[in-house]
Amino acid sequence: MATKVTIIGAGPCGILLAHYLLRRGNYQIDIYDRLSDPRLVSFSTYRTYPLALCERGLSALRNIPGLEEAVKAEAIVVTGRVAHLDNGKSRYLPRSKPVYTIDRTTLAIALLNKLTEQYDLSQVKINFDCQCTRLDLQTKTAYFENKSQTASNSEFTVSYNLLVGADGVRSVVRNSLLNTKLFELEQKYLTNGHKTLYLQPDADKGYNFQAGKLYGWSLKDGTRLLAVPQLNKTVSCILQFPKPENFLTSFSNVQEVLAFFQENFPDIRQHLSEEEAKAFLEKPVSRIMTIRCNPYHYDDSVLILGDAAHAVSPSLGQGCNSAMEDVVILERLLDEYEDNWTEVLAQFSLCRIPDTHALSELSDYAFPLSKSLVIEWLLRRNISRVMHKLFPKYFPLYFSERAADTMDSYLEILNSAQGWISKVRRENKKILKKL
Ligand SMILES: Cc1cc2nc3c(=O)[nH]c(=O)nc-3n(C[C@H](O)[C@H](O)[C@H](O)COP(=O)(O)OP(=O)(O)OC[C@H]3O[C@@H](n4cnc5c(N)ncnc54)[C@H](O)[C@@H]3O)c2cc1C
Numbered sequence: 506m507a508t509k510v511t512i513i514g515a516g517p518c519g520i521l522l523a524h525y526l527l528r529r530g531n532y533q534i535d536i537y538d539r540l541s542d543p544r545l546v547s548f549s550t551y552r553t554y555p556l557a558l559c560e561r562g563l564s565a566l567r568n569i570p571g572l573e574e575a576v577k578a579e580a581i582v583v584t585g586r587v588a589h590l591d592n593g594k595s596r597y598l599p600r601s602k603p604v605y606t607i608d609r610t611t612l613a614i615a616l617l618n619k620l621t622e623q624y625d626l627s628q629v630k631i632n633f634d635c636q637c638t639r640l641d642l643q644t645k646t647a648y649f650e651n652k653s654q655t656a657s658n659s660e661f662t663v664s665y666n667l668l669v670g671a672d673g674v675r676s677v678v679r680n681s682l683l684n685t686k687l688f689e690l691e692q693k694y695l696t697n698g699h700k701t702l703y704l705q706p707d708a709d710k711g712y713n714f715q716a717g718k719l720y721g722w723s724l725k726d727g728t729r730l731l732a733v734p735q736l737n738k739t740v741s742c743i744l745q746f747p748k749p750e751n752f753l754t755s756f757s758n759v760q761e762v763l764a765f766f767q768e769n770f771p772d773i774r775q776h777l778s779e780e781e782a783k784a785f786l787e788k789p790v791s792r793i794m795t796i797r798c799n800p801y802h803y804d805d806s807v808l809i810l811g812d813a814a815h816a817v818s819p820s821l822g823q824g825c826n827s828a829m830e831d832v833v834i835l836e837r838l839l840d841e842y843e844d845n846w847t848e849v850l851a852q853f854s855l856c857r858i859p860d861t862h863a864l865s866e867l868s869d870y871a872f873p874l875s876k877s878l879v880i881e882w883l884l885r886r887n888i889s890r891v892m893h894k895l896f897p898k899y900f901p902l903y904f905s906e907r908a909a910d911t912m913d914s915y916l917e918i919l920n921s922a923q924g925w926i927s928k929v930r931r932e933n934k935k936i937l938k939k940l
Contacts, residue, residue, distance in 0.1 A: 518811030519671030539636035559909035565829035580605035676813035800854035815861035
């Protein structure tokens with residue numbers, strides 16, 4: 506008889522897991538997601554964001570025939586970043602290996618399309634508009650609310666033997682583990698806040714972006730703007746500022762927003778319409794929540810993966826990549842323990858937690874807020890590149906490139922970068938105190 510697995514969350518991690526389990530044969534999958542099918546509703550550009558997939562994420566896709574190609578067909582190859590300097594000049598910083606940027610919802614759609622193309626309803630059922638509200642771990646029952654407007658009976662339950670929570674940073678599955686013995690959870694809001702901005706440049710005003718490059722600006726107080734040009738010539742931007750109570754939150758009208766961009770980011774201002782400035786003004790500041798917990802499983806019946814288990818700061822661009830790597834590691838354990846889930850769940854927590862906790866540390870403190878340390882970071886990276894090229898055996902890539910371009914474990918990478926991470930932690934704390 507097929508092993509039935511209930512997956513909560515049809516994000517990149519949940520859908521990829523379904524692909525991996527179904528190709529083993531002898532699995533039957535039910536997926537539940539609180540949102541509507543993203544292929545059927547038009548999604549707002551304001552609510553999604555571009556993310557970068559590097560070797561870790563791509564190799565997880567590569568294991569499923571056709572999946573890497575399907576995702577790459579929707580993505581943009583990024584070869585480097587254009588850093589705008591205070592003196593008005595810019596400098597191009599090439600990456601050692603390209604990454605692929607794709608917005609989070611388009612990625613989920615590409616994975617979903619392949620899943621439903623390859624498997625029929627007897628193998629996988631995807632239930633959208635179904636929000637998991639809680640688990641009863643003793644009776645192995647998941648409680649749901651049907652959010653679709655046509656649902657007559659809005660609450661229902663599902664019995665499970667094996668349930669995987671891939672339900673993101675605010676995971677209900679993880680929160681159900683809170684009352685279990687020995688479960689530890691640390692959730693933290695990063696001090697910085699961000700707002701997204703979406704530009705639809707007017708061809709008459711000139712278009713000074715190139716798809717395939719990221720564009721970055723930074724201000725003295727640590728505020729940063731990252732622009733990601735898309736193939737259709739629109740530009741997605743993320744404006745990140747070190748504290749959520751920022752001058753940006755005190756703007757009271759569109760003119761103040763436009764004046765701010767004119768003064769600080771004139772290249773962006775020339776493409777910023779009043780309508781987008783208004784949307785920017787009205788948008789609340791988003792804050793990133795990070796998660797560290799232990800263990801990632803309960804008994805022989807529940808597992809959490811991806812952001813549900815280890816949401817990290819996006820600074821290193823590893824959140825989604827590590828969520829996909831979770832699935833690869835789970836498969837390795839399923840092979841090793843011949844699908845004995847009792848063993849696999851316990852082993853997953855044991856072998857994955859040291860690594861993902863290391864990723865959390867790396868992501869929090871990889872990049873300094875102070876300008877002088879940014880220069881030091883660039884110098885260190887450039888020297889590492891040269892030394893690695895000359896003596897690859899003795900000099901590994903710089904830690905941030907190692908995280909993106911290799912499959913080295915995050916723990917190994919953290920160990921090699923401890924000195925730098927401690928220095929950034931110290932300096933960032935000093936700067937944040939002054940703000
Ligand atoms: C601004 C920003 C930039 C980022 N940039 C990068 C980057 O460059 N590279 C990178 O690797 N990562 C990046 N990330 C992180 C990345 O987006 C996440 O790590 C990734 O989406 C995690 O995938 P997931 O499937 O675990 O969770 P999610 O993508 O959050 O998916 C969870 C799914 O579960 C569903 N769900 C939630 N609660 C319930 C419930 N109660 N019941 C049913 N369904 C539920 C949600 O609707 C969603 O579909 C970035 C994040 C942000 C915010």
